[in-house]
Structure formats: C-alpha cells, structure tokens
Amino acid sequence: MCGIVGLFLKDKALEPQLGALLSQMLVKLTERGPDSAGIAIYGSAEPGRAKITVQSPSPSRDFPKLGSELGEKIGALVTVTVKSTHAVIDVPEAKAQEAREAIPELRPDARVMGAGESVEIYKEVGLPKDVVQRFGIEKMSGRHGIGHTRMATESAVTTLGAHPFSTGPDQCLVHNGSLSNHNNLRRELKREGMKFETENDTEVAAAYLSSKIAQGQGLGEALESGLRDLDGFYTFVVGTKDGFAVVRDPIACKPAVMAETDQYVAFGSEYSALANLPGIENAKVWEPEPSTVYVWEH
Amino acid sequence: MNLSTPVAVQSREVNYAPRVFDLSETPLRELNQALHNVGEAGDEPAWEVLNPKGSHAVAVGVDKAVAVNVRGSVGYYCAGMNDGATITVHGSAGPGVAENMMSGTVVVKGNASQYAGATGRGGLLVIEGDASSRCGISMKGIDIVVRGNVGHMSAFMGQSGSLVVLGDAGDALGDSLYEAKLYVRGSVKSLGADCIKKKMHPKHIERLRRLLERAGITDVKPEEFTRYGSARTLYNFNIDNADAY
Structure with missing residues (x-):
C-alpha cells in the first residue's frame, strides 16, 4: 500500500x-x-546559505558540539537546529559540499537525509x-x-x-x-x-x-x-x-x-x-x- | 435478491429514528448496520449521509429499495454489492464504486476512480463525470452509463451487460471481451484483443435508447454511438493463436 x-x-x-x-x-x-x-x-531559501538535514541514532551524543566542530573544520559559520533525531545544519552555500564530506568524518553514525537551499x-x-x-x-x-x-x-x-x-x-x-x-x-x-x-x-x-x-x-x-x-x-x-x-x-x-x-x-x-x-x-x-x-x- | 435466511437480529444500542447520518459524528458501521436492518423498504424515507470526507465502504451491501443520498465525496467501494437501493453520491467516488452490484441504481454526480462497477451482475450505474481505468472490468450483467470519458482497459473481460460512454474511451477498450455490449459516442484510443467495431442494428438503437432514458440522459441520441463487441475468436483455444500466449 x-x-x-x-x-x-x-x-x-x-x-x-x-x-x-x-x-x-x-x-x-x-x-x-x-x-x-x-x-x-x-x-x-536564504541567499548564499544551504541546509543539510542529518539523522543520528544517538542524537544526544552526535549533535551538541556538531556546529562548532563542523564550523572549525570548514572554516565557516555553522548553525545547527536539533529536532529529535534530526538536525538541520545551516552552512554557507559555497561550503556545502565541504560540509557534506566532513559530516561522516566527524559523526560516522549520522546519515544525511537531504540537502539543498x-x-x-x-x-x-x-x-x-x-x-x-x-x-x-x-x-x-x-x-x-x-x-x-x-x-x-x-x-x-x-x-x-x-x-x-x-x-x-x-x-x-x-x-x-x-x-x-x-x-x-x-x-x-x-x-x-x-x-x-x-x-x-x-x-x-x-x-x-x-x-x-x-x-x-x-x-x-x-x-x-x-x-x-x-x-x-x-x-x-x-x-x-x-x-x-x-x-x-x-x-x-x-x-x-x-x-x-x-x-x-x-x-x-x-x-x-x-x-x-x-x-x-x-x-x-x-x-x-x-x-x-x-x-x-x- | 436476498440469499440469506432471515435470522433474528439482536437488538443494538443504535438510534434508528433519524435517517440523517453525519459521518463526522456517527461511526460508519452504525450507518451501514442501520441500512442492513431496514425491514420493509416502503416504510423508510430517503436517507441522507453527511460529511463522508472520502470514507471507504459507505452504504455497502444494502439490500432494500431505499434511497440514499451521500453529500460529498467517498473513498473505496461505495455502494458495493448494492441490491435494490438507489444510492446517489453528490461528489466523486474512489476506486470500486458499485462493485459487484446486484440490482438497483447508483449515481455518481462527479468523477469515479478505477474499476467502477467491476464484476457487477445487475442494476444501473450512472457516472455523470469521467470514470478512470478499468471501468466495468469483468462486468456480468450491470448496465453502466458514463457521461464523460472512461480510462484504459474498460470492460476488460466483460461478460454481459452494457457499457455506454458519451465521451471517449482510453486504450484497450473491451480487451478479451465476452458478451458485454459497448457503446461509445466519442473516440476510442485503441481496442483491446478480440474487441471489434460492430454495426448498430435497430434493436441496438432501441436498447440504447431505453438505457439512456433510464439513466436520465435526454440530450444525446442513440444513433450518435458506435457499437463494439467481441469478435469471439478467443473463446476457445486455437492452435493458430499459440504465439499470442
């Protein structure tokens, strides 16, 4: 069905x-x-920004410091909005691809659900x-x-x-x-x-x-x-x-x-x-x- | 036709007095149970069903000559197995409206989804809008009149009864047809296996005239239709057709 x-x-x-x-x-x-x-x-869509939605089986472990760690890694301002098992990561559009590649390194258990503007x-x-x-x-x-x-x-x-x-x-x-x-x-x-x-x-x-x-x-x-x-x-x-x-x-x-x-x-x-x-x-x-x-x- | 032996129905805490059922307040089962409990149809006034909001199985299995007006659109299998009632949907109907109708009349004021009137054995189904795919699939005696168009594979394996289409028919009309009679006023996208165009003889015009009259259609003439039926070449296995299997 x-x-x-x-x-x-x-x-x-x-x-x-x-x-x-x-x-x-x-x-x-x-x-x-x-x-x-x-x-x-x-x-x-906010001009110049991109969103990445990620899911984690352990949100309390994966999400709290994700924003600062990811921001440091890609050298940009990153904000993370957590909603239950998901988090929406807001990054500069120019850094979106870099951020997607960095996420599995920083949080191997997190999965990207989708991304875009x-x-x-x-x-x-x-x-x-x-x-x-x-x-x-x-x-x-x-x-x-x-x-x-x-x-x-x-x-x-x-x-x-x-x-x-x-x-x-x-x-x-x-x-x-x-x-x-x-x-x-x-x-x-x-x-x-x-x-x-x-x-x-x-x-x-x-x-x-x-x-x-x-x-x-x-x-x-x-x-x-x-x-x-x-x-x-x-x-x-x-x-x-x-x-x-x-x-x-x-x-x-x-x-x-x-x-x-x-x-x-x-x-x-x-x-x-x-x-x-x-x-x-x-x-x-x-x-x-x-x-x-x-x-x-x- | 009621094949079941009458049995004493246990009394239930259902209020049968009002014949208006608002489905936003009353469970669907109560409506259907009350319709099944109708004693003598002559005693019953018209039934009103409010707020169906796409509910499935509205007024199924009614076997008395009551009139049911459903005010809104319904989901799957509305008026299924109808045996003698006149059921009017003042909206659109989901898949399988009037499926396996035995007798009576079902009218859909809007459009009907797939397999409208499927396997119907008798009665009249009128769809004032369009019917989608597989309208009248495996029909066995029901008469179906569609004011608009019908979708693909309509009257597939139709055994008896009539399908009348005032608009156009989709692909593969009447595929593997037995003895159902098909009348289409508009175009037919393609005919299914073993379905062919046939000549309208006076008896067909007369039959169609009566059918249109029963459906309350007065603005088109039976002469405007083309008749389609079975070429009867698939009835029995023929070794020359082996490649088609």
Missing part, C-alpha cells in the same frame, strides 16, 4: 500553515502505511501522527512539501528505508508501488557514480531522476525519461526547490487523486487526505492520467 501526499501552495497567505496542512493530510492516510513516515518541507527532510519509523509530532512539522511554514507513510514490501523497516528519498540538491521523491528493474538500474547508476544508502527500490527511482537532472534535463523531461526506463508500479510525487511533480505508471493501479484551487495544488493517495483542505468543496478534483507528467512550479 503506502500513502503519499503533496501540497504546492500558490497563495503565500497559506505558507505559515504548510506543515499543519501536510501533517493532517498524511495522518489521514495512516491506514495505508503504519510502518514509518516522512515529510519534506521546502521553506524559503530550501529542503528539510524528516523521517522515522512510527505512525505518521507520532512522526509529525516528534519533529514539530505542524509548526513549519513553507512553499510546498511532500509526505509518505510506508507499508514496507521489499526492504527493511528502518529510518533510511522511509521516504522521502533525496539523492540530489533540493530533490526528493515519495513512491507508492514497487519497481521491478531497480537492481539493474542501480548497477547502471552506480557505474555513473551515484551513491546508494539502501537496497530500496524507491531510492533507485530518486537517483535515476537526480542523474537525469544532473545531465541537464528539466524535472518534466526527467520524469518522461523515467516513464521509459522505470519498470513496475508507481505513483511518484517529486519535489524540487521550485516545483512539485506527479507521475503514474501506464497501468496506474496505484491510487491517486488531485485537487486544485486558486490557493493550492494538492495530491493524495485517497480523497480522504484532501477532505479537510480549505475550499476543497469547490476545488477541481480529478484523477491524474496514467503515463502523464504533471509539473507545477512557483
């Missing part, structure tokens, strides 16, 4: 509520996947309501976000196996379905130099899109390529710094419903996820077509 949601705000007035809206959408889909949950929030990614094992509460997602503002609640079918129930998967700057992906050619694709992508943290099929889809985008394709083009190269069942919702995209495989047996008003575009695995959004009574509600790429950008 799995449940996925996405919310892209057109109306700035709703931005302070993004986290709250996305949280209640995800909690509504708990029955579709109670194993683990995750959310990616795209907030406003605006994305913050939070995911853990547990029910959606507990995961969103743990990270205070409901208080977060932002321009768009995506979320996932997992019922694992093909790889372990772990924090790293939870979605969203992020394999490129400000890029992340959530997936309902299962891929059948991910092992082959993973080998090909590894040969191209992509790095993988898990044996999960969704990570391969995310890395595939990141690889296409790195080769110069736009988000829409990368997803069109994916329709040719990814085999299996999938409904994907993808986030980038400025955008949000939806695509379903040609068979389209994984459910999907969308709603659009003047204020937002919303995606849910089921209508129940959308049922409490403002103005839903008068929204345009439809099912995205199979093999069709939908992209919205700010």
